[in-house]
Amino acid sequence: MKPVPFFESAKAWWFGLLLALLAPFAAFNDYLLHMMVLWGIYSILALSLNIIVGFLGELTFGHAAFFGIGAYASALVVMGLGLPIWLGPLAAGLIAGAFGFAIGYVALRIVGPQFAILTLGFGAIIQTITNYWVDVTRGPMGISQIPPFKIEALGLDFSQASHMYFLVLACLTLAVYICRALQSSRTGRAYVAIRENPELAQSIGINTFKNKWLAFTVATTMAGVGGSLYGHYLRVITPDLMSLSYMSALIIMVIVGGKGTTLGPVIGAMVYIALLESLRAFGNLRLVIFAAMLILCVIFLPGGLISVWLRWQNRVREN
Amino acid sequence: MKTHRRTWLNLAAGLIAASVSLGAWAQAKPPIKIAAINPLSGAGAFDGQLALEGMQAMAAIINANGGVLGGRMLELVTYDDKGNPEEGVSAAKRAMEQDKVDLIVGGWFSAVALGQKEVTRDKIIHIVTSAQHPKVTDEGHKYLFRLNATSTMMSDRYSKFVCDSIKPKSVAFITINDDYGRLEVENYTRLLGACKIEVKGNEFYNRTDADFTTALTKLRSLNADAIYVSAINTSQGATIYRQLRQSGHRGTIIASAGNMNPKLVELSGPALEGVYSISLFAPDSQRPMARKWIDQYAKMFKNEPSFIGSLGAQAVEVLAQAVEKAGDPRAYDKIAAALKVPKLNTLLGEATFDDKGQAQQSIYLIQVKNKKIVASGG
Amino acid sequence: MVFLQQLLNGLANGMGYVLIAVGLTLVFGVLRVVNFAHGEFFMLGAYVTYYGMTLIGMDYISALLVATLVVAGLGILANRFFFQPLKKEHEFTILLSSLGLALLLTHLAETIFGADPKYVDTPYSDATFSLGDITVTQQRIGVILVASAMIAATYWFIKHTRMGKMMQATAQNPEGAALSGINTKYVHAYTFALACALAALSGALVGPTAMLYPTVGDWAVLKGFIVVVMGGLGSVTGALLGGLILGVAESLGGGYISLGFKEAIGYAIIIVVLLLRPNGLFNPPASTK
Numbered sequence: 001m002k003p004v005p006f007f008e009s010a011k012a013w014w015f016g017l018l019l020a021l022l023a024p025f026a027a028f029n030d031y032l033l034h035m036m037v038l039w040g041i042y043s044i045l046a047l048s049l050n051i052i053v054g055f056l057g058e059l060t061f062g063h064a065a066f067f068g069i070g071a072y073a074s075a076l077v078v079m080g081l082g083l084p085i086w087l088g089p090l091a092a093g094l095i096a097g098a099f100g101f102a103i104g105y106v107a108l109r110i111v112g113p114q115f116a117i118l119t120l121g122f123g124a125i126i127q128t129i130t131n132y133w134v135d136v137t138r139g140p141m142g143i144s145q146i147p148p149f150k151i152e153a154l155g156l157d158f159s160q161a162s163h164m165y166f167l168v169l170a171c172l173t174l175a176v177y178i179c180r181a182l183q184s185s186r187t188g189r190a191y192v193a194i195r196e197n198p199e200l201a202q203s204i205g206i207n208t209f210k211n212k213w214l215a216f217t218v219a220t221t222m223a224g225v226g227g228s229l230y231g232h233y234l235r236v237i238t239p240d241l242m243s244l245s246y247m248s249a250l251i252i253m254v255i256v257g258g259k260g261t262t263l264g265p266v267i268g269a270m271v272y273i274a275l276l277e278s279l280r281a282f283g284n285l286r287l288v289i290f291a292a293m294l295i296l297c298v299i300f301l302p303g304g305l306i307s308v309w310l311r312w313q314n315r316v317r318e319n
Numbered sequence: 320m321k322t323h324r325r326t327w328l329n330l331a332a333g334l335i336a337a338s339v340s341l342g343a344w345a346q347a348k349p350p351i352k353i354a355a356i357n358p359l360s361g362a363g364a365f366d367g368q369l370a371l372e373g374m375q376a377m378a379a380i381i382n383a384n385g386g387v388l389g390g391r392m393l394e395l396v397t398y399d400d401k402g403n404p405e406e407g408v409s410a411a412k413r414a415m416e417q418d419k420v421d422l423i424v425g426g427w428f429s430a431v432a433l434g435q436k437e438v439t440r441d442k443i444i445h446i447v448t449s450a451q452h453p454k455v456t457d458e459g460h461k462y463l464f465r466l467n468a469t470s471t472m473m474s475d476r477y478s479k480f481v482c483d484s485i486k487p488k489s490v491a492f493i494t495i496n497d498d499y500g501r502l503e504v505e506n507y508t509r510l511l512g513a514c515k516i517e518v519k520g521n522e523f524y525n526r527t528d529a530d531f532t533t534a535l536t537k538l539r540s541l542n543a544d545a546i547y548v549s550a551i552n553t554s555q556g557a558t559i560y561r562q563l564r565q566s567g568h569r570g571t572i573i574a575s576a577g578n579m580n581p582k583l584v585e586l587s588g589p590a591l592e593g594v595y596s597i598s599l600f601a602p603d604s605q606r607p608m609a610r611k612w613i614d615q616y617a618k619m620f621k622n623e624p625s626f627i628g629s630l631g632a633q634a635v636e637v638l639a640q641a642v643e644k645a646g647d648p649r650a651y652d653k654i655a656a657a658l659k660v661p662k663l664n665t666l667l668g669e670a671t672f673d674d675k676g677q678a679q680q681s682i683y684l685i686q687v688k689n690k691k692i693v694a695s696g697g
Numbered sequence: 698m699v700f701l702q703q704l705l706n707g708l709a710n711g712m713g714y715v716l717i718a719v720g721l722t723l724v725f726g727v728l729r730v731v732n733f734a735h736g737e738f739f740m741l742g743a744y745v746t747y748y749g750m751t752l753i754g755m756d757y758i759s760a761l762l763v764a765t766l767v768v769a770g771l772g773i774l775a776n777r778f779f780f781q782p783l784k785k786e787h788e789f790t791i792l793l794s795s796l797g798l799a800l801l802l803t804h805l806a807e808t809i810f811g812a813d814p815k816y817v818d819t820p821y822s823d824a825t826f827s828l829g830d831i832t833v834t835q836q837r838i839g840v841i842l843v844a845s846a847m848i849a850a851t852y853w854f855i856k857h858t859r860m861g862k863m864m865q866a867t868a869q870n871p872e873g874a875a876l877s878g879i880n881t882k883y884v885h886a887y888t889f890a891l892a893c894a895l896a897a898l899s900g901a902l903v904g905p906t907a908m909l910y911p912t913v914g915d916w917a918v919l920k921g922f923i924v925v926v927m928g929g930l931g932s933v934t935g936a937l938l939g940g941l942i943l944g945v946a947e948s949l950g951g952g953y954i955s956l957g958f959k960e961a962i963g964y965a966i967i968i969v970v971l972l973l974r975p976n977g978l979f980n981p982p983a984s985t986k
Contacts, residue, residue: 030412030415030416031412032416032417038409053789057787059789110971110975112788113731113788113792114926114975117731117922117967117971118967120919120922121923121967121968122964124919125961125964125968129961131525131526131960132525132955134496138498139497139498140496144430144433145454234405236404245361248800255793280413285808288808292801294800295794295797295798298793298797299779302786359812361912364813365812368813496956523956525960528960529907529913530710532706533703534951536703537952553813554814557816558908561822564823565823565834567825567827567832582814585816589823590823622813
């Protein structure tokens, strides 16, 4: 058994959680807290994408659609059907998961670039329907004035960044737990086998399809819940959430951070948001610089930023 | 020895420079910071650029005249909202918390404005320039103002003109598939139907469409006398006008209210000749402030001054006036009160903000003649 | 009459798609690379044509030829720096590299050319040709004719020239081709240049039918993917048929059903084809495992 690298051990995670809990007190203003909330939500989304891209080793271009489905489901269920607001995320997860369940059943027998394009097709169709079904989704105008989460009794208003941060952190912790549990379980090891050598995996009795199906459904459910958090915090959603620009952003976070690991996507989300905001002064050039950094990372650091840590760790260990 | 002397010389020079600049700094009054949040990338990037240029030209004029409040210069802090509500919200927060701006001008897309106003709610003065969705002011707040007319306001005036002067026998619409477009169809169907113009049908297109030949072919088959084109996005509008002419349509084209700008004229080429529209901005206006702004704009930028730019300029102009009256860029209640004074004198004419912060302004009829936008009698 | 007009619209659009898709499918087949940035070469082709005409004052045809050559050259560079170094990497690291390249090119274009829309004013874009009630611009006729010629030429090239046969060999069996002495690196570069040239050509031809802005590449690459999936990876004839079917289906569907349908039909086609015939509509069905 390989010794577990520090950052994958439980100790490291508790330490990280402590840092995250203390971080808001170091943040001077609402703007930084807002960034941290976004980081948290994107981390959840990136983690969910990582289940498919990292654990299963399949590239998907339709993942942003599940994020969008979750956001819309939550908003519509709460605003349209008048259900209590805490059922929003539940509905979001269930509905997004249901879509994932159905699409996964149909799509997961395909692999490789065809799978990527297939998921692109599914994602695009979902976005088109959202855009055109104006009676329900308000089309390109989107849905606004989405009610925020609130706990009146405790005076908590989750449209405030300072409150929302802790809610998001709690969800993020749950997401991390799910991913790590998945990774270290028998199912997780099955994923490694499926990813590296599907034929061999199947020959030793692993039901490739069922495993992939489960992972896909978990991933889409998680993305749906992330969408709900996003919608009730930002309070405005449009079909653009399902667009390729969000999809690219999530892919970047996963891969630049380090796919297949659990810390990777979280770091990736942090880097993405931090860079995008700190480069704001560069205006239009910001996105060019970002694309260039992505490419450099991809060509020279295929394992993501996490691999830098790993290399450093190994060198330390050797001394 | 030489190095010693050089060091002393450098030090002395540094001290002198520091004290001079310190003195200058101490004498200069702190600028008044206005956040300019526009789409500078993605769809709407060009329109955002025009708006920003309009603001910059007006700010330059005001600063050249000594600024506001006895010498305080207007400083525009630029942000890119990328045309999406999330970025718009982030930009607003950054402007308020990190960069500590005094006032905000922002919200080109309605979806962005809707999100942004929640961030600025009752915290800072926020002027929305062009977003046309009614909810922006319906669900606004005490510091929220909007300059552009809503499409309902425009359609009332415009339909009268269509009924009385253009007088087509029938009309068909091509509109964008969102609240704005749907409202247009509703309003004009009712208003034009009232003066006995036959409404033959409507085609919707989407915000992301690049080619309209299919929709236009369908529309042409309806054989309407006039076609009403509703397009906010310059690029889409130009394509529609061109492709409409390319499809063989020889009848009248009526352009939707408030969307005419020089870039549209340039891109549409011959397709736009003679086409009417209405706008808050008449490029050959003789109002002194309008002419000043047009001249300043021509000095600073290559683009032609546009309606979008004029809205940005108007925002800066009314803010400067209101701040001057209120005495302090952070006295938001006073500024809001100053803005709600009837008949503010601006480059676009007299403007009055109502209770909800919606501006009531003059609307002019315009026409494209020889590739220029001119005011039309009517 | 409306039917014929819509049909003609569809054919014109379809041929444009074919031209975009052929390059994409060749790169798929020979390099095994899914090139997300393919649409950007379409965009660059249109922009170089535009600037050739407005800045240098070339006429349309010359600008178009220059654009094709220039972008082919850019393609060689792109392959050298963004795809070749990653040859040994995981399939989707390469895809990610192409995604990064696409983002880079789009935003560079935005910064350098400006976000404002441009119009490529050719002598053919407004001039129309009518037959009874049916009207079509000369530009679109040009698209149909030139695209047809280029497809035929490409097909002939692959079947009958030495390089073409080397491309076929590399596509069918990369290791085998290398073993039999083919310089696969050279074949790759050549294929990529050819693909980018075709993309640029389609940009120069199709660009003038609408407005030009830096993000037009996203649209182009999406259409390309739809067609390639229909036609089968690596198949030029498949791309031809697929592109025409897509163009006509969109036009007729949009005309007779709804415009929402027009947008969705392409994606629906991808889904149905990939699920039922992942090798493309015109190839033998994939063997079941």
